[in-house]
Amino acid sequence: MLLYYGELPPGEAAAARAHADSCADCRRLLAGLGKAAAMLAASDPAAPAGLSALTLERAVAGGQGLLSWIFLDWRRAAVSAAAAVMMVAVFRGAAPEPVPQAVSLATIEEGLEDLEYSIYQARVDFSSRDTQDFDYKYADMESRKESV
């Protein structure tokens, strides 16, 4: 992914490219991304004519309205801000309990996949570290045995 989008540092990119050249899976993945990008580009709808002008009109009207309200009539803004703070203070205690958010099955599954992969990695790390420790301890015991 990082190689395709040019987000790898030059050194790592060269190594990743060399790997991709010799790895069929990586080549297929890169080809798939390239194909998806080309198909998106080929079928992208152009923005309708007049949308920019209409948008500019709305954006300038909306933006200026707020800016002038804030900067040109700062006293009103200050009074409103104070009122807002008071409102928050008054109603804070009466705030409703947060409603639990629905979580999709796909999200849970993805989270579990991530978690399972982390556990797998931890196991691999742990077992290799444990083996190294064992080898080291075994060698140490051997040398102590020799010295005795």
Add this chain to the structure above:
Amino acid sequence: MLSDAELVRSFRGGDEAALGELIERHRNGLYAYLRRLAGDAARAEDMFQDTWVKVARNIGAYREESKFSAWLFSVAHNTAMDALRRRRPDNVSLDAASAGDTMRHGVPVPFGRPLSEVIASAEPGPEASYAASESRRTIDAALAALSPEQREVFLLRHYSGMSFREIAEALGVPIGTVLARASRAAAKLREKLAGEI
């Protein structure tokens, strides 16, 4: 040609034409991104306009250390998500009912069915050629196979030019999660487009 940051400075200084230049410069990429997310042209146009209204209102919040396009697409993404969350299947039926959208996190998924089928039946005229495009049908079907989270990351990376790290910041999720979603998206797209490659 002035950079985006220079145009932002000009707009902050009161030059409205500078905002017009920014809109024009990012028009097609932003519209295409919103069009893919929204599912129909009218909603995409609303999102497009709302995005730029927010940009104009909050231009003071933009920091020049980051790319303007990254900030713009973050605003657009949040605008689109808000709009899609507000959209209720019972009162906006044009897409939801006809497309049989899938609901996830309370958000209708516009790719519940290939978008081309929806557009082809609902929007004749200039959109028809867009809908008729074979390439578009294929890519829509492939995108429909992605989860909303995978599609979100893939489309943001494709259209915004944001790095994965910037996308992680914009979405408020760890970079590892973004990369995992992107990898799964790439794997599914490869599978779905296998016959096309």
